[in-house]
Amino acid sequence: MQQTVIAEGAEFRGILERLASEVVEKSPSGLPPLALVGIRTRGVPLAKRLAALIEPKLGARPSIGTLDITLYRDDLIAVASQPIVRSTDIPFAVGNSSIVLVDDVLFTGRTVRAAITALVDFGRPRKIELLVMVDRGWRELPIHADYVGTRLRTSREQTVQVLVEEEDGRDAILLVA
């Protein structure tokens, strides 16, 4: 198995810093209130980190939520084993808010579709945007990201892994062939 490091450590954190600035640029202070919702699993620590970076820039702390999309998958029947359902926690009023969905890798777009469906079950946000660390292409649905850490040209068989310190002990983007 061949593993290529695309970014790690300070470079990885630099990407997060830039993404936080981009979100703030497009979210002038005031209404609607900004919220970051991380898609389980890696989207959650990324959303928390971004919120911490955004707070001093915006002068206000964005709300943070956690979304588990297992129950919204459209491929449940095709999955051989019983997928574990984890909790969803949206502790703020979704209606009228401006939500940035945060995920590690954008691939076919099916996870994001499920996340949007799950999110609108909680209310009607004013706006939903998508932030990803890596866009690796191979979309199967008409979905694009508003904020992209890095774009990678990949083959279908390759795997992209985003590692975060909170879960994996280090920050890195890896391309595994």
Added chain:
Amino acid sequence: MTLASHHLLDIESLSPAEIELVLETSTSFKEVGERAIKKVPALRGKTVINLFFEPSTRTRVSFEIAAKRLSADSINVSSAGSSVVKGETLLDTVKNLEAMAPDVIVMRHPSSGAPHFVARRVESAVVNAGDGMHEHPTQALLDAFTILEAKGRLSGLKVVIVGDLLHSRVFRSNARLLTKMGSSVTVTAPRTLLPPFVERLGVEVITAVNDAIVDADVVMMLRVQKERMEGAFFPSVREYFNLYALTVDRLKRAKQDVILMHPGPLNRGLEIESAVADGPYSLILDQVTNGVAVRMAILYLLAGAS
């Protein structure tokens, strides 16, 4: 971790890890029930048949709500309005239903073992919603979930089960589950309502309630099943109440943070005093709420992977 079997027929055949899987999954489904829109698309396009050969309100409604919250289509069939009254056999009824391709058959039957008999002969997943005096596995799982929520653990607890043990499938499932998960189970009942060889379930028998209940973490009352009593199991309602009912005074012998449970329906003034049933230690209605979450988890785990 997955469930080894395509069916949920009893607690006896579940491993502790499988029980933990169901309980963990139930936590997520409880959150769904607390949302403004209590519905997720996980089982869209799946069909659940609730086949009830015995009267039931809460279990049937609980399964129906669970299926609907998962976006499955659920259909209720009761023996009173079905071809069973015209003399059709159980197997023919089930085979005909299966020809309409349901994904899950939830079945309650007055005969012990009926869901096992059916499960061996159909492709659909079968869930035992209570079979005779044998088992009621989903009730035991929702009871365990309720205890876990209140106490944070299942192991090392003293659980006292009081009442009509002889006729109770709830007792049998709970005794199996709780001992499997490391609780100690003490049972108490009139000798006439003790099943023969009850100790084989790994429980301790103490016939005086006042002794059994001392230092209990959980007191689980059972309904006196008048409909199954053909003989004289106890002399009078008043005597049963005096000797075995859970009263405010009796409950004081348990631990200060004791929780009280009852699978319902309640016979107020027979096995339980109203002041206890409606009192601060009672989790009876929490059990009902949790029942939906646990049944969602079971339907999801069985139908989701088929």
